[in-house]
Amino acid sequence: MxxxxxxxxxxxxxxxxxxxxxxxxxxxxxxxxxxxxxxxxxxxxxxxxxxxxxxxxxxxxxxxxxxxxxxxxxxxxxxxxxxxxxxxxxxxxxxxxxxxxxxxxxxxxxxxxxxxxxxxxxxxxxxxxxxxxxxxxxxxxxxxxxxxxxxxxxxxxxxxxxxxxxxxxxxxxxxxARLYRPAYICAFHGMTGTHDDGWRLQVGALIVRAVRDGLLPVASMGAGFRDSPFPGETFLTVDLEAGQGEWDPFDPVKRARVEQEGREIAMALWSFLRSKHADFSECPPPMLPTKAGIRxxxxxxxxxxxxxxxxxxxxxxxxxxxxxxxxxxxxxxxxxxxxxxxxxxxxxxxxxxxxxxxxxxxxxxxxxxxxxxxxxxxxxxxxxxxxxxxxxxxxxxxxxxxxx
Ligand SMILES: Cc1cc2nc3c(=O)[nH]c(=O)nc-3n(C[C@H](O)[C@H](O)[C@H](O)COP(=O)(O)OP(=O)(O)OC[C@H]3O[C@@H](n4cnc5c(N)ncnc54)[C@H](O)[C@@H]3O)c2cc1C
Structure with missing residues (x-):
């Protein structure tokens, strides 16, 4: 046609x-x-x-x-x-x-x-x-x-x-090496509590300690949380190094690795936070994106x-x-x-x-x-x-x- x-x-x-x-x-x-x-x-x-x-x-x-x-x-x-x-x-x-x-x-x-x-x-x-x-x-x-x-x-x-x-x-x-880094974003549902800057710092400190103790992947350090306009929903964003100088957004193998790494970190954070932080305790597994974010x-x-x-x-x-x-x-x-x-x-x-x-x-x-x-x-x-x-x-x- x-x-x-x-x-x-x-x-x-x-x-x-x-x-x-x-x-x-x-x-x-x-x-x-x-x-x-x-x-x-x-x-x-x-x-x-x-x-x-x-x-x-x-x-x-x-x-x-x-x-x-x-x-x-x-x-x-x-x-x-x-x-x-x-x-x-x-x-x-x-x-x-x-x-x-x-x-x-x-x-x-x-x-x-x-x-x-x-x-x-x-x-x-x-x-x-x-x-x-x-x-x-x-x-x-x-x-x-x-x-x-x-x-x-x-x-x-x-x-x-x-x-x-x-x-x-x-x-x-x-x-x-200088391309703006890709990131992985997912949505947590069933969240409780209020999430201001103080809360973000507190959760960040919890994650840093867990990385140091070997409980979370190092890339979890880049985790950031922002509430959706709707109660109970919070988005998690994790920036990825993506192989630094090796990053090539047009290489399908590297793209696949970024998606896999994003899912690995999202699930590790979900599993860790729901057992360690009351606001996450009722969250089902996070809603994953169709694709990682490419900047x-x-x-x-x-x-x-x-x-x-x-x-x-x-x-x-x-x-x-x-x-x-x-x-x-x-x-x-x-x-x-x-x-x-x-x-x-x-x-x-x-x-x-x-x-x-x-x-x-x-x-x-x-x-x-x-x-x-x-x-x-x-x-x-x-x-x-x-x-x-x-x-x-x-x-x-x-x-x-x-x-x-
Ligand atoms: C992790 C991350 C966080 C960000 N945070 C923010 C933020 O907070 N606020 C903000 O405003 N911006 C943010 N941005 C930037 C913003 O999202 C993007 O730069 C913006 O979406 C670019 O818009 P675009 O229409 O140029 O490209 P895109 O949004 O990338 O859209 C391009 C479209 O083209 C389609 N396409 C590509 N190739 C083909 C093809 N060959 N055939 C058919 N379709 C094709 C794709 O599927 C896609 O839908 C962020 C980006 C990332 C990755």
């Missing part, structure tokens, strides 16, 4: 969801393809449970949405469904707790409301050609190969898949590569299409983040040139694989900002399709 569209959006995470909605709302016949069965990317399948980057960075002021349109719509919808009336103030930043199941449902509802949008789930993008009429993509759904054609393509796979399939010169990847792989080199210094100085550009407000949260090892905050609590601009290359007309990229240096990515990869760059890439793609 051969399908034709105006715009194809490949990858249905936060960036792809926003891109597909934006393109369809501009009137483009849009196809959104996603290899998993839920939209939302890391925010659903890896159980990432806070939306960062949705709010103005000046936390000395009352909270305010940073980017209008789809990021704000998704944030508002999440607030209503979780009965939150305001984001949480965490140190110097506002964050919104989000629920992965609700995010998947919000994504479904928003897509179903767009008559111009078709979602293909369980569909892997495997090949790319540049034809006379635009882009030809090979896709596979349960062993069934098809071709998809469109005038414009938005790559929101997080992995710069289009560049890696067609011309690797269009993308780059930081060396394994960084390959990203495009667009007409402009936005840098950490651009963000730190809140630089603005003539062709700004979205704003960034999240600090650079650098996680090059599993011992916790190193933050680089903006010099002033003012948003930074993201130029349109980070979402395309003029020498490849009709190809756009957004989200985690947009054109940014390693340091800037530590800010721009958060979901609120991915929604904003996705929205702009979708609009640019729809415009391109209408003109060709």
């Amino acid at each position: 051969n399908m034709r569209a105006d715009v194809i959006v490949a990858g249905g995470g936060s960036a792809g969801l926003a891109a597909a909605l934006a393109a369809a709302r501009k009137g483009a016949r849009t196809v959104l393809l996603e290899r998993q069965t839920k939209l939302g990317g890391m925010g659903t399948n890896a159980l990432v449970h806070t939306f960062c980057g949705l709010f103005h960075p000046d936390a000395s002021q009352p909270w305010a949405w940073l980017n209008p349109g789809i990021p704000t719509e998704i944030g508002q919808s999440m607030m209503e469904r979780t009965s939150q009336t305001a984001p949480d103030l965490m140190g110097k930043v506002y964050v919104l707790r989000q629920h992965p199941s609700l995010y998947a449902r919000i994504a479904d509802e928003m897509c179903l409301a767009e008559p111009q949008l078709t979602v293909l789930s369980g569909t892997e993008w495997t090949g790319l050609k540049q034809g006379e009429a635009g882009w030809e993509l090979d896709i596979i759904t349960r062993g069934n190969c098809q071709e998809l054609n469109a005038k414009a393509l938005v790559d929101t796979t997080g992995d710069a898949t289009g560049a890696r399939l067609l011309n690797p010169v269009w993308c780059e990847q930081t060396e394994g 960084e792989t390959a990203r495009y080199i667009g007409d402009y590569v936005i840098t950490g210094d651009d963000l730190a100085t809140s630089r603005r550009f003539d062709d700004d299409i979205a704003l960034a407000g999240w600090p650079m949260e650098k996680r090059e090892n599993a011992r916790g983040p190193k933050f680089r905050f903006f010099d002033e609590a003012k948003p930074a601009g993201i130029p349109a040139r980070c979402l395309f290359r003029q020498d490849v007309p009709g190809l756009y990229f957004a989200g985690r694989c947009m054109s940014a240096d390693h340091e800037a990515l530590a800010s721009l990869r958060v979901m609120g900002t991915c929604m904003a760059t996705g929205q702009s890439a979708g609009e640019l793609a729809a415009k391109h399709a209408s003109q060709h």
